Amino acid sequence: MEPDVTATGRTAWGSHTAGEIREIASRDGSVLVVPVGSMEQHGEHLPVSTDSVLVAEIAALGAERVADDVPILVLPPLWSGYSPHHLSFGGTVSLEFDHMHRVLEDVATTALENGFDALLLLNGHGGNVSLLNGAVSTIGTAQPDVEVLGLTYFRLAAEFVGEIRDSELGGMGHGGEFETSLMLYLREELVGDGDRPATEMDEPYETGISDMFEGGPLAVYRGFEEYSASGAIGRPDLASAEKGERLYDRLGDELESVLRDVHDRNRS
Template sequence: MIHRSHSHLASPVAWLAKPYPEIVDIAENDGSVLIVPVGSLEQHGYHLPVATDTLLATAVAHAAAEDVHESLPVLVTPPIWSGCSPHHLPFGATISLETATLLEVLSDVAGRALENGFDALLFLNGHGGNMPVISSAVSDAGHEHPDREVLGLSYFHLARAVIDEVRESDPGGISHGGEFETSLMMHLYPELVDETQLEGTQRDEPYDLGRQDLFADGPLSVYRTFDEYSHSGAIGAPELATAEKGKRLFVHIETELSDLLSEIHTQNSTRK
């Protein structure tokens, strides 16, 4: 696996860099798959850029699609860069869409994209606050296009199998701008990580059934603005992040998503 350029303009799977006849030709191939990265524009503490979720979802999408593009028809759209992030608004520099607005955007993007002939569309999410909206968009777009397959996935869930081997933090150390995201950013975009400002607060959710961590998600939903958890905006242990951890996590996530894309292609190869 090779280290990709931070610019996706030269990527062989970039929708935004192709003329329209080539996009339509790829879509009309049997078992074609389109990936739509969905991120956010929200604060990530003192040390990470506000586009962290968008950058990571897009990087994962391109890496996995590039791995398989020679054996299956796949493209990646530009990311949807604003998500549902009202819990980050107290810190500033966050642009959040209303839930209904994001759902309408996702449904419209899926509808227009599928009209080009793609057999399957995968929303690849990078922000925890988007997850319920992604699920609704999958249902709405799937209902509107019963002859196509619509799927949704949060990329970070693909790291679950290896996270305990990689992490050093206790539960609460991987939440928002913590060990996990900071490690991935150190691997992919080290120039955007301010290592002099690695400051986070361990997540302390009072309800045992609530979310304790990105990988310890309880069944109880509760709304809190993130300034209730952290004065910096980062929740977790960014001081434990390393580029080596980020590389190991990224390679695993990339491989898992590549395998999923191949499976989606196989499942949809007889639709035309």
């Protein structure tokens, strides 16, 4: 599945006619998934589309897992996110915070006119988290008859990633072991050959974030050049396609469970 409007498959919004979309949305407990990614640098070995590719793939996997039982559609991903902290490296396209918030509201408002019972904003970029949480609140307020939810897909891996990773704390960051493994499995042709220069996460505040799956309560803004000369954080040298396949399958299990729960809770 490509992260664009040409995506095909029974759960892809763009594969259906307007009438088919309305019919799916009208079924009891229908769910609409909106993947939200980014277009930003991911070091010297991963493409700038990494977040958008991965969130689109995980969304499609979860939706396909439940499609026999759940009326569900997945929109093409919003491919540009909130990424001002990556701009100094080049290759990054970022939306303004308020603008992106409005885009999410507009996409949700118009898509929900088709009659869906639930909306899941599925996020694939750490810099989008606070914005996405805010959008859940404002869209939910404007759509009182719809269950509005937000989820950052990679956080679904927190319970099992320790069974798969080889890196120590700090090895799974931006462009690190986690994302590189998934890309090696899903889009090996887009992963650069040779060295994968990166810096392990070193946040000076003990209550700040120390890994994709370990973070304290303190939010800190820093440009990415303060963390890494290459733009990548973690241990991409420990990544493998085999790990990526295991991560992909387990993420599919977790998202399938979430989607089934959303469907069940929104049936009349």
